[in-house]
Amino acid sequence: MSNEDLCKGKHLKIEDRLIIEYGLDENYTLKEIAERVKKDPTTISKEIKRNRFLKSSKRKENNLQSCKHRKSCTKTNLCNSSCGNQCKKCRFINCYRTCNEYLIKKCTKLNRYPYVCNSCSTVTTCTDEKSYYKAKVADTKYKELLVTSREGLNITSNELKKIDELISPLILKGQSISHIFTHHKDELNCCERTLYYYFDKNAFAARNIDLPRKVKYKPRKKSTLPVIKESTDRVGRTFNDFVKFIEDNPSIPIIEMDTVHGTRSGKVLLTFMFRNCSLMLAFIIDNCSQTAVKDTLDKLYEVLGHEVFKRSFPVILTDNGSEFKNPETLELDTEGNQRTKIFYCNPMASYQKPHVEKNHEYIRYIIPKGKSFDDRNQEDITLMMNHINSTARASLNGNTPFKLAQMLLDVSMLDKLSLKHIHADEVHLKPALFNK
Template structure:
C-alpha cells in the first residue's frame, strides 16, 4: 500500500524535472510515493502558459506557482477558518475523501488515528467548509454519499405464503443485535439484460461484517452452492457463526431447505427467515452495506467482467472502513473480537 506523503516545494521541484524528462504521471506518482490523482491535481495547479523566444506558446508546470497556490488557497478564505494555517491537514482530508472514498466523518476519524496534526474540526464544520468551497480540490461532487433526510417506511403485515419461516416468527433477541451470528442476505445485480453474474451479499447484524460472493448465475442453485462453499471453509463453526439468515422474497432465495440443510451431515445448519414482500427496511444492514458496494461498483456495471479477487479487495475495504455507529471502529475489528471470544 502506498504511504501518504504531502507534497513539499522540494517535491514540486522534482515533479518539474520529471515532467521535463517526459515521465508519465503514473511513473512520477511512484517516484514521489503519492497517489496518481495527486500528480494530476498538481499539474493542473501549477500549469501556466509560457511565451517562447519565437513567440510561440506552450503549457508548462511551475513548482513555485503550484506551491504558492496551495498556501494561498486556505489563507484567502479568512482568519476565522481553523484549517487556514494547516495546509497539510487540509490536503490530507482531501486525499482520504477523494482517493480513498471515505465520507467526511470517516475521514476525520482516520486522520485522528494518524496523530500527525494539531488541527481538529467536527463533522459539521467539515461539511460547512466543503459547501463553502474552502478546499482547493474537494467539492460536494467528490463526496461518496450526499447528506439527505432519513427515509420513512410503511410496515407491511402481509405474511409470506411459502413454506419458509416468516420474519414475524424471528425471535425478538435477534432484533436487538446483541447476539453475534445473525445475518442478512441479499443480492446485487449487474447490468440488466447483460450480466449473468451477480453478487451474494451477507451482512452480520451485530458487527456489520460483510461477505460478498460472486455468483456465476442469479439462481437459487448458485446461492445454495455459495453457502455450501462457506460451510466447507468453516466446517463445524458454520453453525455457530450463521445462527440465522434473513432474506427477501427473491427467486434466488426460494430454496430455503437447500440453504438451511448442511452438506456435511444433512442436518439443519442455520435458520432462514423471510421478510415481508416489499419491505427492504427489514434488512436495514444489507441496504446500508449495499450503498458501500455501489461506491466501488456503480449501477449498470457488467459483473461478468469481475473476478472474485476484485470483489474480495472491495470487501476488505468495506470491512475495514471506520464506522460511526461503532465509534469509528471497523466491522473487521469487531468481528475478530467476537471470533476470539467464541474460540
C-alpha cells in the first residue's frame, strides 16, 4: 500500500497546512505541494480557496486607489457642490465612504492557482484587495468548523416533527423505544441510539421521564484518562537525561537500584547491580520507605568513605517507586557534599534497568517469591549474595561477577562489605543454603 493510499480520507493537520503555506510562499506548483503533503491536487486547491482570507489595501482611504472604477471614474463634487475637481484627484475625500458606486478592486489572478498573494512579486505596490493563506488561520477555521458541525441536531424540522408525531403517542402509551423501533424501523430513518439522543435533547413532546426504564438508571460515568503529574524530583533526572549524561561520560560506572519484596508488610531487600561486572549487592531493610533507603545509603557511605563511595557509586539508575523519591537526600551526604547522581527510568519501563531485574531471579532461587525476609539478617543476605556472585555466567564468558569485580571495582569496597568468592563446587542456590 502506497503512502498516498494511507493518507487517503485523512483530514489535513497543522503540519500539512504549514507545508502548503511554505509551498505558496516559495511559488511551488500545485502538483509539487500535493506531492509533499501526499494528497490529491484537488484537495490542496479546495483547502487554499476554502481557508484563504481577504485583506484590503491599507491605502484604500487615499482617493480611488482600491476602487474598481479608478481609471474610468469622472465623478466630481462629492465633497461639496462648489468643488469642480475630479474626485480621483482629490486628496481630501474618501470615495469608499461617499461614493455609492465604489467597489473594491480585486485581482483577477486570484481566480486561478495559487488563489492567493503569498508569493506575488507586486504585493507591496498593488492596491487591489489581497488574499492570503496562513496555516494557523486555516487550522483555526478548520477546528471551528468541526465544532459547529457537531452542534445541534442533524435533521430538518419537518423530519423531526414527523418522527415526533409517530413516536411520542406510542411512548405515552408506555411502549419502549426498542419496541417502537422494531416495528417502525423503516419509518424512523435513524438508529435506536439516535432516538435516545433526541430524547436527551428534549426534541420530542414526550420526555425522558415518560420512558419506562430510562429514569431508573443513573447516567454512565465517562471514563477519563488519569492525569499524570510530572514530579519535580524527576526534573533533570529522567531517562533521557540519563542517556545524555552517559553519552557525555561513556566510561563512568552505572549502578542499577531496586527493591525485592518478601511479604506485603515485611522486610525488604534493597539491591544494587553494577552493570560493568554484574556484581549485585543486597541490604535488608525493615520496610520499603524513603527513610529506610536513605539510612541504608548513609550507612554504606559511612562504611566505604567519601572517596570509595563516590568512585564506586557515581551514577544510580532506579525506577519511580515511592521509596526512591526525594533524590537530593540520596545524592547528598549530611554535609551537603555530592556523593552520587540519581536518574529515573520512564514510568512503567522496568526494561530500562534490565540487569538488576534479571538478576533478582537468583535471589528467588534461594528465597522463593512470597517467602518472608523477616527471619533473615544482614549476615544471611551477605552469604546469599556471595554464592550468587560466585556463579559463572555465560553472558560474562564463563567468568563470575566477583572475579570481574576484583578487576573493575575498588577491592577495598569488596573487603569492607565482607564479599568473598565461593569455590565453584560449593556454590549453593537453594533454600537449603541457610540450613548449613
